[in-house]
Amino acid sequence: MKHRTVASDIISDQQIRILQARAKVPLSKKPTLREAMLAVAARAAHIKNNGDPGWQVLGRGYEKLLYSELGYILANGNAG
DSSP: OOOOOBGGGTSOHHHHHHHHHHOSSOOOSSOBHHHHHHHHHHHTTOOGGGOSOOHHHHHHHHHHHHHHHHHHHHHTTOOO
């Protein structure tokens, strides 16, 4: 049996909620790591038909996700 890594094994639940809210293609309730990776890459304008994203695209997309998360934290007064 092949194990499917869920996104919550790698990124926070808050980051998953942000991706679900902002995803161009809807994510499932418990997205796989691949779904999350493609959603992160899409934030950096990756085109899925061009194959899997590379590290630079993932890095750019993840940076945008972190800025979105920071904005969420600051807007909700959860900054430490």
